[in-house]
Amino acid sequence: MDRVILHCDLNCFYASVELLSRPDLREIPTAVCGDPSSRHGIILAKNEPAKRYGVQTAETIWQAKKKCPGLVLLPPHHGLYHQYSRKVNAIYDQYTDLVEPFGIDESWLDVTHTLHLFGGDAGGLADTLRERMKEELGLTLSVGVSFNKVFAKLGSDYKKPDATTVISRENWQSIVWPLPVGDLLYVGGAARKLLRQYGVETIGQLAACRREMLETLMGKMGAQLYEYANGLDREAVRSRAEADVVKSVGNGTTFPQNLTTREEVRRGIAVLADSVASRLRRLGLYAGGVQVTVRDPAFHDRSRQRQFAAPTHLIRDLTESAMALTAELWQPPAPIRALTVTAIHLSPEDAAYEQVDLFNAGALPKKEKQEKLEAAMDRIRGRFGADAIAFGASRPGHREEDPLP
Structure with missing residues (x-):
């Protein structure tokens, strides 16, 4: 028996939530954007009038204003978006316990075993959900209905805003x-x-x-x-109650000013590596490798990754490898707008220790000393706050042997 899967996508979600309290802007091109003064000046969401001018999500504010000089810009309120996301999911939960979020504004619903309780018509159920969203929350929804997740997602994108698209066994080839x-x-x-x-x-x-x-x-x-x-996707919809497998842990930032020197880049990487290492330890995970992404002022990204000789969750290991990778991607004084450091190929603590014992036993005393040091840092931060103590390389003015050529 085929599954019956809905993909529900809230239209222009951030902008729609903002306009609930600003109905005067509904017919005026409006966008939610990051703070230009902190260099997060990109479009996060736009309403339908702005979309008609060609304004796109993730483009810079100046690009959007060039297309639409009268574009109204609103700051984001992420807490409010999460509140509405919870309200939306509470509605979904009334129809099935298999609700899998795909970001804050999209979800898959598997109604295979509950559809008979709501009339047995999947397209009709999608229409009911759209009406409830408008009446109860003031938001519009596009819904794709199909026999697998991929085609349900295609269906929700196929016709917007506020539409239902059914992609069935009979019509999928002609639509898809x-x-x-x-x-x-x-x-x-x-x-x-x-x-x-x-x-x-x-x-x-x-x-x-x-x-x-x-x-x-x-x-x-x-x-x-x-x-x-070819319509062969068989992936099941996972309940929100199922714990997600953590596949990577990363942190990135856009800097207030472009980085142009080795010391500036060193400090930036050290801060990011510190954050990633702390999160790995909290999750009881070790990294088998690290990836670095460098973004220039033109928003061009370049990435490199490498394996560690042995799994680690130490700041120093992440910092040294991330800096070496950065040296492959960047030469001063070329400006860097943003950096991201990501721990990859993760493994649980017991597996990581086994690999260290087998392949890197000579490094254990030094590793154990560093483990104790960083564990002590975690305890201090847990008691006095995240800013109570910092790894040396992340302090302004700190100098060490420069691994960048």
Whole structure:
């Protein structure tokens, strides 16, 4: 028996929540954006009038204002968005216990075993949800209905705002295959560019590719996209009650001014590595590798990653490796707008210790000393606050041997 899955996507969520208290702006191009003075000046959400001017999420404020000089800008209120997200999910919970959020404003609902309680018509249930959102919360919703998660997501994107799209066994090829390949879940810019080189620009063209060819080109992701394009997705909707597996732990920041010197970059990386290491220890996890992403003032990102000789959750290990990776991506005085440090290939504490014992036993005394030092830092912060103590490399004016060439 096919599953019955709904994908519910709140339209222009941040902007819609803001306009609940500013109804005078509903027909005026309006966007929610970060604070330009702290250099987080990008568009976070926009309303329908702004969308008609071509304003896009994640573009800079100056780009948006160039398209729409009269654009009204509002600051974000993230606490308010989370309040409304909880109210929305409370409505979803009345129809199924299988509700899987996909960000703050999107969720999959598996109603396979509860649909009969609400009339048995999945499209009708989607319409009911849309009406309830408008009447009870003042928000609009687009809903995709299908037999798998990928096509349900395509359905919610297919027609906006405030619409229901049913992608069934009978019509899915006629709806899905003509769509641009970039509409498919997880097909980003790099994948689109690669596929375009082989003449693949629609989902139907992707579906017609040999699975082996896609796997050769893109690894496991290629095989997964083949299944998605051919309607073979079988992934189950996971309840919010299920704990998510932590696959990476990262932290990034946009700096108040561009970084142009080695010392500035060293301090920035050390602060980020400190945050990542602390979170790893709280979660009882070790990193098998680290990734660094460097963003320049033109919003171009470059990334590198490397494996550790042995799993770690120590600030010093993350900092040294992250700085070495940065040296592969950047040379002063080229400006850096933002940095991200991410711990990858995570493993639980017991597995990590086993690997250290087997492969890096000579480093244990030094590691144990550093473990005790950073554990003590965690205890001090737990008692006196996060700013009570900092790792030496993150202090202004701190100098050590420079690993950058």
